[in-house]
Amino acid sequence: xxxxxxxxxxxxxxxxxxxxxxxxxxxxxxxxxxxxxxxxxxxxxxxxxxxxxxxxxxxxxxxxxxxxxxxxxxxxxxxxxxxxxxxxxxxxxxxxxxxxxxxxxxxxxxxxxxxxxxxxxxxxxxxxxxxxxxxxxxxxxxxxxxxxxxxxxxxxxxxxxxxxxxxxxxxxxxxxxxxxxxxxxxxxxxxxxxxxxxxxx
Amino acid sequence: xxxxxxxxxxxxxxxxxxxxxxxxxxxxxxxxxxxxxxxxxxxxxxxxxxxxxxxxxxxxxxxxxxxxxxxxxxxxxxxxxxxxxxxxxxxxxxxxxxxxxxxxxxxxxxxxxxxxxxxxxxxxxxxxxxxxxxxxxxxxxxxxxxxxxxxxxxxxxxxxxxxxxxxxxxxxxxxxxxxxxxxxxxxxxxxxxxxxxxxxxxxx
Numbered sequence: 001x002x003x004x005x006x007x008x009x010x011x012x013x014x015x016x017x018x019x020x021x022x023x024x025x026x027x028x029x030x031x032x033x034x035x036x037x038x039x040x041x042x043x044x045x046x047x048x049x050x051x052x053x054x055x056x057x058x059x060x061x062x063x064x065x066x067x068x069x070x071x072x073x074x075x076x077x078x079x080x081x082x083x084x085x086x087x088x089x090x091x092x093x094x095x096x097x098x099x100x101x102x103x104x105x106x107x108x109x110x111x112x113x114x115x116x117x118x119x120x121x122x123x124x125x126x127x128x129x130x131x132x133x134x135x136x137x138x139x140x141x142x143x144x145x146x147x148x149x150x151x152x153x154x155x156x157x158x159x160x161x162x163x164x165x166x167x168x169x170x171x172x173x174x175x176x177x178x179x180x181x182x183x184x185x186x187x188x189x190x191x192x193x194x195x196x197x198x199x200x201x
Numbered sequence: 202x203x204x205x206x207x208x209x210x211x212x213x214x215x216x217x218x219x220x221x222x223x224x225x226x227x228x229x230x231x232x233x234x235x236x237x238x239x240x241x242x243x244x245x246x247x248x249x250x251x252x253x254x255x256x257x258x259x260x261x262x263x264x265x266x267x268x269x270x271x272x273x274x275x276x277x278x279x280x281x282x283x284x285x286x287x288x289x290x291x292x293x294x295x296x297x298x299x300x301x302x303x304x305x306x307x308x309x310x311x312x313x314x315x316x317x318x319x320x321x322x323x324x325x326x327x328x329x330x331x332x333x334x335x336x337x338x339x340x341x342x343x344x345x346x347x348x349x350x351x352x353x354x355x356x357x358x359x360x361x362x363x364x365x366x367x368x369x370x371x372x373x374x375x376x377x378x379x380x381x382x383x384x385x386x387x388x389x390x391x392x393x394x395x396x397x398x399x400x401x402x403x404x405x
Contacts, residue, residue: 010296105209159393
């Protein structure tokens, strides 16, 4: 079907507005759905959720073990939700010798209710094409220069389970309370594009 | 389908734009909400949605921002599911409203088989006309099962409005050097692979 018309393509904004009209008129979409959904997504599906899970895993060995065994149960324990099709959350533990990094080469799947909406770079076609084949170079270009001895494990989100990287705790933050630790955990670190361990206290 | 969306391992791409520049387009959250509503109302499912994106004209796919791809898929499915006609949609905008290309046949899963953690498996050398969640870079390649996930609807059926039996997926670990010999960096590549895409290797 593509663009069979000779007309220039309407703007994305105009096309999105047209779809809203269609769903209101013919799909019985309530007038408040868009604002309610957007508010819920922006208030509930935030990076802070995953950051709090990571911080708790750093201070609570029992929680860490449960999170590594079953990330979804650990998230539920903290009150976080998943869409119906995310039936499993696999937590990938970074170590000094192993670095995990997540991608979705076929689209841009992420555990968005846990780490927040995917950042632009994660959806970038350059990232999707390259990180599976030249992970070390891509990470270096993004500011993460891993030692040659560190094994890189790339995880392609092609099925409907989701991944979360458990970063290593920065040594300078040992002894910090959980709430303070959660503030240093970034979305990029939970995808594997950065590490936190060199952070100064 | 061997579509333009299947980008993993394609060469010639450039530097990742990192960190991302902030941008706030009001139509993007709108599209996200419209798609969420359509799925909630069962107008289409996630696999049909993904496949509608995959069916976009390649030139359009590569140049459209992320949420424009979503927008195109929502519009395509609303037309295909008879919620609105293409003419009605076009009458609502001052210009063209490109949609994705037509849908081909889906397929059903293979008879159940099972694979154990640690087992060496091979991805079948299949060329699928419709929706499939097997990236081309693992086609025909062998790896080791490192994880098993709960059953999901089989996407090759689900993406084509067919009744989709559930089947488990396996996290399979490949060595980058076996995927792209002589032309890659060392890494372990893990891919979530539906059971029907896999076969036993002779070694087991």
